[in-house]
Amino acid sequence: MIVFLIKRIGNAILVMLTVAxxxxxxxxxxxxxxEMMMNESATQVERDELRARLGLNDSFLVQYGRFVVNAAxxxxxxxxxxxxxxxxxxxxxxxxxxxLVLIAxxxxxxxxxxxxVFTAIGRGRWWAESLQFTxxxxxxxxxxxxxxxxxxxxxxxxxxxxxxxRGEVVPLGWWTTGLLTSSGRAAVVLPALSLSLFQITxxxxxxxxxxxxxxxxxxxxxxxxxxxxxxxxxxxxxLKNCLMPVITLTAMQIGNLIAxxxxxxTVFQWPGMGMLFMQAVTxxxxxxxxxxxxxxxxxxxxxxxVVDIAYAVIDPRLRKS
Amino acid sequence: MTxxxxxxxxxxxxxxxxxxxxxxxxxSLTVNQGEILGVVGxxxxxxxxxxxxxxxxxxxxxxxxxxxxxxxxxRTDNLSEKEMAKVRGRLVGAIFQDPLTSLNPxxxxxxxxxxxxxxxxxxxxxxxxxxxxxxxxxVGIPGAEERIDHYPHQFxxxxxxxxxxxxALAGNPKLIIADEPTxxxxxxxxxxxxxxxxxxxxxxGAGVMLVTHDMGVIAETADRVAxxxxxxxxxxxxxxxxVNRPQHPYTRGLMGSIPALGARVERLAQIDGAMxxxxxxxxxxxxxxxxxxxxxxxxxxxxxxxPAGAGSAACLIxxxxxx
Numbered sequence: 039m040i041v042f043l044i045k046r047i048g049n050a051i052l053v054m055l056t057v058a059x060x061x062x063x064x065x066x067x068x069x070x071x072x073e074m075m076m077n078e079s080a081t082q083v084e085r086d087e088l089r090a091r092l093g094l095n096d097s098f099l100v101q102y103g104r105f106v107v108n109a110a111x112x113x114x115x116x117x118x119x120x121x122x123x124x125x126x127x128x129x130x131x132x133x134x135x136x137x138l139v140l141i142a143x144x145x146x147x148x149x150x151x152x153x154x155v156f157t158a159i160g161r162g163r164w165w166a167e168s169l170q171f172t173x174x175x176x177x178x179x180x181x182x183x184x185x186x187x188x189x190x191x192x193x194x195x196x197x198x199x200x201x202x203x204r205g206e207v208v209p210l211g212w213w214t215t216g217l218l219t220s221s222g223r224a225a226v227v228l229p230a231l232s233l234s235l236f237q238i239t240x241x242x243x244x245x246x247x248x249x250x251x252x253x254x255x256x257x258x259x260x261x262x263x264x265x266x267x268x269x270x271x272x273x274x275x276x277l278k279n280c281l282m283p284v285i286t287l288t289a290m291q292i293g294n295l296i297a298x299x300x301x302x303x304t305v306f307q308w309p310g311m312g313m314l315f316m317q318a319v320t321x322x323x324x325x326x327x328x329x330x331x332x333x334x335x336x337x338x339x340x341x342x343x344v345v346d347i348a349y350a351v352i353d354p355r356l357r358k359s
Numbered sequence: 360m361t362x363x364x365x366x367x368x369x370x371x372x373x374x375x376x377x378x379x380x381x382x383x384x385x386x387s388l389t390v391n392q393g394e395i396l397g398v399v400g401x402x403x404x405x406x407x408x409x410x411x412x413x414x415x416x417x418x419x420x421x422x423x424x425x426x427x428x429x430x431x432x433x434r435t436d437n438l439s440e441k442e443m444a445k446v447r448g449r450l451v452g453a454i455f456q457d458p459l460t461s462l463n464p465x466x467x468x469x470x471x472x473x474x475x476x477x478x479x480x481x482x483x484x485x486x487x488x489x490x491x492x493x494x495x496x497x498v499g500i501p502g503a504e505e506r507i508d509h510y511p512h513q514f515x516x517x518x519x520x521x522x523x524x525x526x527a528l529a530g531n532p533k534l535i536i537a538d539e540p541t542x543x544x545x546x547x548x549x550x551x552x553x554x555x556x557x558x559x560x561x562x563x564g565a566g567v568m569l570v571t572h573d574m575g576v577i578a579e580t581a582d583r584v585a586x587x588x589x590x591x592x593x594x595x596x597x598x599x600x601x602v603n604r605p606q607h608p609y610t611r612g613l614m615g616s617i618p619a620l621g622a623r624v625e626r627l628a629q630i631d632g633a634m635x636x637x638x639x640x641x642x643x644x645x646x647x648x649x650x651x652x653x654x655x656x657x658x659x660x661x662x663x664x665x666p667a668g669a670g671s672a673a674c675l676i677x678x679x680x681x682x
Contacts, residue, residue, distance in 0.1 A: 259416060264448045
């Protein structure tokens, strides 16, 4: 198990170094940073001075090494747009996106898994089939439309929940959380629902397909022959065998949601990383984009590693080797 | 003494788009306590189907359309799924063909054993575990105290089948349905497993319905044997009698097709033709188109079991003649 862990983490580090290399290439060679940072009237002396200060005269490898070391410490330089530290910009925005995504994922699992189990065991009954049919709607509605419909219903017509912003937030060290205030909790409901609707159907359909497959397995028949009651058969014996793909999907989707929560964040004016990235693209703010690339990849890599470890925890067959 | 299993006139049908198929027709057989009844026949003869009906594990849309099943005196064919779940494991245990797929790969052998034991007894977790170790020892798993925490993939095929047997015995059932328990195993392991099955059932006083197509296993293990053909029992009797003095022409053909050890034969005897499909069973005796002794009555009358030799056979030879 220890060897397995070390191997997995070694892999993760290798992937991160590669991503950092790509980010570095963008940062260093997509246009001249000095040209971008200086205004047009700057003299050659000023330019050379800045060039030296930024370390752009050092060899390629030294520069890459410095970039990696800085990035590992969360240091991505200054934003070209407003001369703020990129790290600060992201630290302000990241908690909002992360909380939104986590809650959306939680909702999708808590609703999606039981729905998947029920539609699998009730196959052929009218209620299971109609749920299955309704889920097609969930997959095919674009998320901005769902967001707008949710705002229209619950905040404009009914006035139950706020339709934009993040509510009051409480700082916890460098993290800010909206989950400790009632206005923050109310504000997260609609965007999280809108973000999770697609995920719910995805999880539900995956669990259903896996359950149908597993329920045909011999060990399920044998468990029935041993007298295992149906509830335990479904939720203990069969469901556990379906969890692997669900974990993979969920982890991949968390990464996707963080990277592409953009639309939902725009609709709900949620102050997250998606909005920050949109602005960075508009202004060709390369340090922000490079940092965004590194952070999103880091999240993907961490999730992948966690998934691999979770596999080993769930499936005893993967623990050796 | 109550019988471990008493099946009377059991019929199973499958409604299909092209009409109802009768998979089993009027199957009657009994298993005494501590006795092993072998059930033989070709693929599709209804051997496994009979076993699954007893377990209440028929795949839908298959359903019992007639007859009675009593396990240790309790009638079970008319129970609901919920009531039947309480019968399985407690009154009747099962052993299936493939030990590789019979165990849940994600739970340790001990977890599966303790689960089954606690479902059928009042034992707590600790007591259940003690009983599980005991069962593993009984089925001959060395180092049971340690092996109990291992997962199915850490056992060899033969060892896994021993675990399956331990699971089948966990609820102290009165009857065990063993559906081809040795077919997936090496020949050398087969003998060990059948021997184990035999001793354990004697000790526990459980009756066994041993479903197999392997006459060798039957001859070695069973006390009595039932021969099935096209969804019916065609002959049933003590194993020596059925093997050495078969009363039904089909059984005779079956026994004739087994080569004797040491005898050189150019070509094995065979029964011409194939078993009819369920939707094309001929009128009269289902075996009549392949039967060397068939006469005109065989094409009109469906024979039922009548005393023949030391057992009974469903053949008109013993019931008024074929002509």
